[in-house]
Amino acid sequence: MNDAVRMDAVSKVYGRGRGAVAALREVSATLPRGRLTAVMGPSGSGKSTFLHCAAGLDTPTSGTVRLGDTELSSMNETKLTELRRRRVGFVFQAFNLVSSLTVEQNIILPLRLSRTRPDKAWLTEVVARVGLADRTGHRPGQLSGGQQQRVAIARALVTRPDVVFGDEPTGALDTMTARDVLTLLRETVDGMGQTVVMVTHDPVAASYADTVLFLADGRIVDSMDAPSSDKVAARMTRLGAWK
Known part of the structure; x- marks a missing residue:
């Protein structure tokens, strides 16, 4: 099976009666293994709800994931x-690290929560890949924003997950640091066979993806393979994301 995630006719409605808001409307999508998929759309288009339903953080009102x-x-x-x-x-815009724990302790936290022993060789490889081999004893407060996001990426990789979901993973970073983090996410796909699904509002971030899905009013309205930042920006403008 080559689909990491498959969504069939997924709808998500918040509230009831007249106050009900449909965040997703019968969305069907396949997110292939070993690829980086970006999800874009105007504010309020349903991007975060799409991510939360795909990742099992939220339950659809109808449809299957x-x-x-x-x-x-x-x-x-x-x-x-x-x-x-x-x-x-998971990799979020806010790095969500535990300030009292070291880099290594933050990375292996998901394993501790699931009472799984870390695979030392794999931990060493993950730490090396994100460029933190000489920082494992540091605490988050001693790291730059880009380094903290690298810790978050290592934490996301350490369980060898089926999928890494990123919710605006470069949203809190400056342009140069964001490019380093995007390059790292791209390398996890190309070099480790990882599957990454990333919500972003940034056409430059989306240009690192294999495919971009465009959401508007809770529906997927378009997709783009081999995206460039210019093409993505032009498509977003047509969606009314930027006036």
Whole structure:
């Protein structure tokens, strides 16, 4: 099976009655293994809801989500939590590191939470790949923003997840640092066979992806393979994202 994630007719409605808001409307999408997919759209288009449903952080109102062969909609919260710890990695705009823990302790935190012993060789490789081999004993406060996001990426990779989901992973970084982080995410796909799905509002970030999905009003309205930042920006303008 070559799909890391498959979504079939997924809708998500918040609230009830007249106050109900449809964040996703019958979205169907396949997110292929070993590729970087970017998800873009105007503010309020449903990007974060798409990510949360695909990652098992939120349950669709209707429709189905599969992570590999596993159907998520039939799972209770305990099972979903277990699945997310073992099979899904997350990288957020805010780095979400524990300030009292060292770099290494932050990286292996998902393993500790699932009571799994770290594979020392794999941990060493992940730390080396994100360029933090000489920083493992530091605490987050001693690192730059870019280094902290590298710790977050290492933490996302350490469980060997099926998919790494990024929610605006470069949103809090300056342009040069953002490019370093995007290059690293690209390398995890090309060099490690990782699958990455990233929500972003930045056409430059999207240009690092294999495919860009465009959302508007809770629907996928277009996709683009081999994107360039200029093409992505032009498409976003047509969506009314920037006036």
